[in-house]
Amino acid sequence: MSQALVADEGPGAPPLRLGLLGSPNSGKTTLFNALTGLRARVGNYPGVTVERREGEAEVDGRRLVVIDLPGTYSLDPISPDEAIVARLLAGQVAGVAPPDALVVTADACTLRRSLLFVGQVLRLGLPSCLVVTMTDELHARGGRLDSAALSAALGVPVVAVVGHRGLGLVELRRLIGHPESWSRPVLPPPGDAAARAGWADSVAARALVAPPQRDARTARIDRVVLHPLLGTLLFAAVMVIFFQLIFAWAEPAMNAIDAAVGAGQDGVRALLPAGLARDFLADGLLAGVGSVIVFLPQILILFAVLYLLEDVGYMARAAFVVDRVMGRIGLEGRAFVALLSSYACAVPGIMATRTIPSPRNRLVTILVAPLMTCSARLPVYALLIGAFVPARSVWGPVGLQGLVLLGLYLLGACAAVVAAAVLKRTLIRGEGLPFYLELPPYRVPPLRLLAHQVWGAASAFLRRAGTIILAVTVVLWVLLSFPRNAPPGGLSEGEAARWHVEQSIAGRIGHAIEPAIAPLGFDWKIGVGLVASLAAREVIVATLAQIYALADEDQGSLREALRADTDARTGARVFTPATVAALLVFFVFALQCMSTLAVMRRETNSWRWPAFAFGYLLALAYTASFATHRLVTWLGS
Amino acid sequence: MNLARLPVGGAAVVEAVTDGSPVSARLLDLGFVPGTEVRALRRAPLGDPTLYELRGAQLCLRRSEAERILVRALPERETP
Numbered sequence: 001m002s003q004a005l006v007a008d009e010g011p012g013a014p015p016l017r018l019g020l021l022g023s024p025n026s027g028k029t030t031l032f033n034a035l036t037g038l039r040a041r042v043g044n045y046p047g048v049t050v051e052r053r054e055g056e057a058e059v060d061g062r063r064l065v066v067i068d069l070p071g072t073y074s075l076d077p078i079s080p081d082e083a084i085v086a087r088l089l090a091g092q093v094a095g096v097a098p099p100d101a102l103v104v105t106a107d108a109c110t111l112r113r114s115l116l117f118v119g120q121v122l123r124l125g126l127p128s129c130l131v132v133t134m135t136d137e138l139h140a141r142g143g144r145l146d147s148a149a150l151s152a153a154l155g156v157p158v159v160a161v162v163g164h165r166g167l168g169l170v171e172l173r174r175l176i177g178h179p180e181s182w183s184r185p186v187l188p189p190p191g192d193a194a195a196r197a198g199w200a201d202s203v204a205a206r207a208l209v210a211p212p213q214r215d216a217r218t219a220r221i222d223r224v225v226l227h228p229l230l231g232t233l234l235f236a237a238v239m240v241i242f243f244q245l246i247f248a249w250a251e252p253a254m255n256a257i258d259a260a261v262g263a264g265q266d267g268v269r270a271l272l273p274a275g276l277a278r279d280f281l282a283d284g285l286l287a288g289v290g291s292v293i294v295f296l297p298q299i300l301i302l303f304a305v306l307y308l309l310e311d312v313g314y315m316a317r318a319a320f321v322v323d324r325v326m327g328r329i330g331l332e333g334r335a336f337v338a339l340l341s342s343y344a345c346a347v348p349g350i351m352a353t354r355t356i357p358s359p360r361n362r363l364v365t366i367l368v369a370p371l372m373t374c375s376a377r378l379p380v381y382a383l384l385i386g387a388f389v390p391a392r393s394v395w396g397p398v399g400l401q402g403l404v405l406l407g408l409y410l411l412g413a414c415a416a417v418v419a420a421a422v423l424k425r426t427l428i429r430g431e432g433l434p435f436y437l438e439l440p441p442y443r444v445p446p447l448r449l450l451a452h453q454v455w456g457a458a459s460a461f462l463r464r465a466g467t468i469i470l471a472v473t474v475v476l477w478v479l480l481s482f483p484r485n486a487p488p489g490g491l492s493e494g495e496a497a498r499w500h501v502e503q504s505i506a507g508r509i510g511h512a513i514e515p516a517i518a519p520l521g522f523d524w525k526i527g528v529g530l531v532a533s534l535a536a537r538e539v540i541v542a543t544l545a546q547i548y549a550l551a552d553e554d555q556g557s558l559r560e561a562l563r564a565d566t567d568a569r570t571g572a573r574v575f576t577p578a579t580v581a582a583l584l585v586f587f588v589f590a591l592q593c594m595s596t597l598a599v600m601r602r603e604t605n606s607w608r609w610p611a612f613a614f615g616y617l618l619a620l621a622y623t624a625s626f627a628t629h630r631l632v633t634w635l636g637s
Numbered sequence: 638m639n640l641a642r643l644p645v646g647g648a649a650v651v652e653a654v655t656d657g658s659p660v661s662a663r664l665l666d667l668g669f670v671p672g673t674e675v676r677a678l679r680r681a682p683l684g685d686p687t688l689y690e691l692r693g694a695q696l697c698l699r700r701s702e703a704e705r706i707l708v709r710a711l712p713e714r715e716t717p
Contacts, residue, residue: 073666073667074662074663074666076663076666078660078662078663110692110693110694111693112668112692113667113668113692113693113694116666116667116668116692117666193662193665193666193670194665194670194672197668197673198672211693212693222679226679226681228682231682232682320681320686320688320697321681321682323685323686323699324681324683324684324685324686327685434660434698434702435686435697435698435702436663436664436667436697436698436702437686437696437697438694438696439688439695439696440695
């Protein structure tokens with residue numbers, strides 16, 4: 001993976017490597033996109049979860065590689081993830097050449113603060129130039145900047161740029177092609193933070209002809225958005241709409257994808273003769289492709305909304321409003337959005353953790369996200385509750401079935417809170433990072449940037465997680481379809497399908513794990529369902545339908561079959577209340593979803609964390625399931 | 638007094654950041670250096686964190702971080 005990011009050594013001189021540095025909200029990403037277009041390559045640095053982005057540009061026939069370094073307020077690292085920047089600049093990251101020159105971005109409106117960071121960068125001694133962004137905003141707020149005076153005070157070239165309008169880009173392009181001709185500071189800025197602040201103030205005093213007024217528009221909006229009551233109501237409204245968007249609005253598109261895949265499968269079945277090739281194409285490959293792209297509507301909507309809220313400036317405010325709640329469980333405000341998204345699906349939820357600046361908090365959020373009740377659990381809950389919980393009213397319109405469903409949702413949420421608190425105090429401890437959060441002025445984000453970001457997230461999902469999901473779907477198809485023996489004669493179509501499943505590898509696995517799951521009250525049929533549900537939780541419904549030899553997936557008949565099923569040896573009912581309760585609880589906790597595992601792998605850059613998450617959630621599921629089975633059995637006796 | 642005790646609407650000048658821990662070093666890098674003027678703008682609806690203005694930027698700190706910053710309150714001024 002890391003090799004793929006190393007620039008191709010084409011004919012001619014090796015490309016010039018430019019490091020792009022800047023604080024969060026300083027317009028660094030806009031500038032990166034403006035310089036490199038759509039050609040960014042995304043990966044991870046070895047050993048950390050920091051995203052690595054490189055893009056290419058060409059100036060006067062000279063090839064440039066622009067390295068987008070993580071946004072930071074300081075070069076003095078206090079976590080392994082921050083240390084990657086310092087190590088990269090020193091050329092200590094294996095397989096990544098250090099930059100030859102640095103381009104630093106600074107927001108013109110917060111120049112006095114930004115210069116603290118610029119001072120740190122200039123102390124590195126590499127050829128550097130400063131890009132002052134948001135000068136349009138500075139002018140709108142009555143400020144004026146003298147770039148020439150700023151350049152003279154700093155001793156390095158300065159270009160004022162309005163990235164999304166392309167102003168200053170021509171000048172910048174001309175400049176970055178020739179770092180060898182850049183002026184260098186006579187003396188480096190002071191190393192001591194207090195002395196550097198004095199230096200920054202004197203530089204700002206010379207460069208800012210007129211300092212900007214306070215942003216009146218932002219102040220006006222914040223009077224509502226950060227108001228104790230109105231702000232809280234707005235936060236709740238935004239979250240409800242956000243949730244509705246990924247939960248309900250993505251559904252028509254997802255259904256359409258399902259229908260298209262189904263039509264494709266029917267087409268394959270109609271065109272090809274019966275046999276292995278046909279089954280593989282229809283049930284293995286096409287089903288696998290379908291299980292990847294079915295996530296796209298949610299991911300596209302999620303990231304469009306997420307990046308819009310982020311770029312407009314609301315996400316930081318939402319984090320400010322809700323931080324206290326999340327702080328109680330050791331997380332931070334932005335984790336709220338990720339956990340909320342996980343109610344729709346843990347895949348976009350885990351991808352949403354990218355907005356969490358602290359890598360440690362991000363990891364904890366990723367590890368507990370699968371506990372939020374995702375929409376794939378709903379068909380399983382609906383089947384079991386519909387079949388075994390009586391549809392009687394508890395109080396007025398409040399029915400027992402609804403209460404059980406609500407209880408399952410709450411159980412998952414409580415488990416996530418407890419797991420986060422425990423993980424934060426045990427495994428993912430370490431030096432506490434300070435919490436700080438900048439509230440940027442409200443901005444109208446350029447649509448092109450938004451489209452770039454959304455496309456970047458979607459394509460990363462397709463390439464990194466999609467390939468794994470596709471592969472595992474095909475493997476599961478193999479497990480469920482082989483060996484392909486001919487069923488004994490005289491069986492109906494449904495009975496033949498059941499016979500196939502039982503003698504398949506998955507069926508044998510179901511039988512093999514029966515002793516292990518028997519204490520939970522599960523028999524081999526549920527075991528096969530659990531294996532198959534690794535593809536996606538709701539697959540257990542279709543698998544059970546197949547095992548019970550039902551021609552269609554009609555829920556009514558499957559409910560009947562489950563209720564009527566008895567053990568062949570003892571004649572006892574398979575689905576006792578204790579077994580049903582244990583199975584429901586198992587689905588609350590278990591990470592029965594390889595798409596989630598694949599996306600965890602992609603976001604944490606190792607199999608270690610998905611393996612850990614799978615393990616601890618399986619242990620939790622087994623223990624809770626066992627306890628539930630015992631408890632309900634005891635209550636019933 | 639420490640910054641966490643600065644009432645909303647009040648202004649103060651940073652005098653020192655306590656201890657030499659990495660957290661304090663980061664607070665210095667964020668601009669909380671002695672002599673810097675800080676204003677408390679708002680508290681979050683649940684009382685924490687608090688939004689501060691310094692060096693032309695708006696930054697939230699939780700109480701635990703603000704308590705590390707020692708400040709001298711400035712007398713009340715009429716805001717223009």
